[in-house]
Amino acid sequence: MKKKTLVLGASANPARYSFMAINRLVNHDQPVVAVGLKEAEVAGVKIQTKQVPFTNIDTVTLYLNPQRQREYYNYILSLSPKRVIFNPGTENPELYQLLRMNGIEIEVACTLVMLATGQY
Template structure:
């Protein structure tokens, strides 16, 4: 299995949140994780950044932000040039799919947790 450097955008320290579960699962499966969220904290040994940090060589950005909250990250995500952006349930955003496609970035409407559980990540 290849380590896929992943950014979890919308990270949370609340165990009931899917972003929290995704960070935990990604770490367990051996992926490098960068977490960005509204509040500082730590999940599975990963510190949560509260501001956009410079990113390089990112395979995947997995979104846990509703479409309205995504807008402020459009340029940041495009400039990061990930291979793909995963839109988890509730984050679907056709406007953003088009922007990403125009910049050569793949959009995937999927659930990170399901992809990990079925070894399709």
């Protein structure tokens, strides 16, 4: 099943997990959009630098530390995703609570592992 995913905290640096996530999502035929600090392109996905009002987002996968996430709280809520994946290092109880209050599922997991094990 295809799940349009926003990679939030995207990077064109091959050493970054967000870079690997974009590539793996594309390889798994998942539609991907990305927002990061610098404009770039990864696996044919353009990294936007603004909070673009994407539509039909199923999943937001986070690659931002909790302090950096704050400026994106309203943005994430405005997208009405079904779930938000908190990758290692992004755990944020404050955002968990906000998401739950808005009926958005949270998963504290690794997108790369989920894809590799068929749990995505």
